[in-house]
Amino acid sequence: MSLNLSANRLEPFFKDQTAFVRLNHYPTCLAPNLALGAGRHKDAGALTILAQDDVGGLEVKRKTDGEWIFVKPVRNSFIINLGDVIQVWSNDIYESIEHRVRVNSTRERFSIPFFMNPALYIVVEPLPELISEENPAKYKGYHWGKFLATQKQ
């Protein structure tokens, strides 16, 4: 990442990481304009590595105008999404991406996101190297394990 951090700066956060995989199935829908496969959200963890089939449905929100942009599936490739934890560590240099999933009436879709998360005992807070008097911390620290316990999976 272009944060001028040493290569293994984030490594200790992942020593006892709490990554998990989700298997998503989006059946066809007779009224695709009235439903969503996944409502708008941001992933709470650090990085999401997403495998998807060739059907397509993922949309990301463009910040400049709020438009939902279709993410074209590319064969043999993964989509990497930044989550809230990276936003906090980077003190807003990077931003967590808002996304949603549309459904369609003709083809079911499968996706497999791998959520890369820090260890339960990690307190997530802006990295001290990235805060200064001109650029103060934008977030208070929060305990990842306690936060995770409040989330329904």
Ligand SMILES: O=C(O)CCC(=O)C(=O)O
């Ligand atoms: O199915 C997708 O493309 C994305 C799924 C997703 O955003 C999630 O499971 O958090």
Ligand SMILES: [Fe+2]
């Ligand atoms: Fe997501």
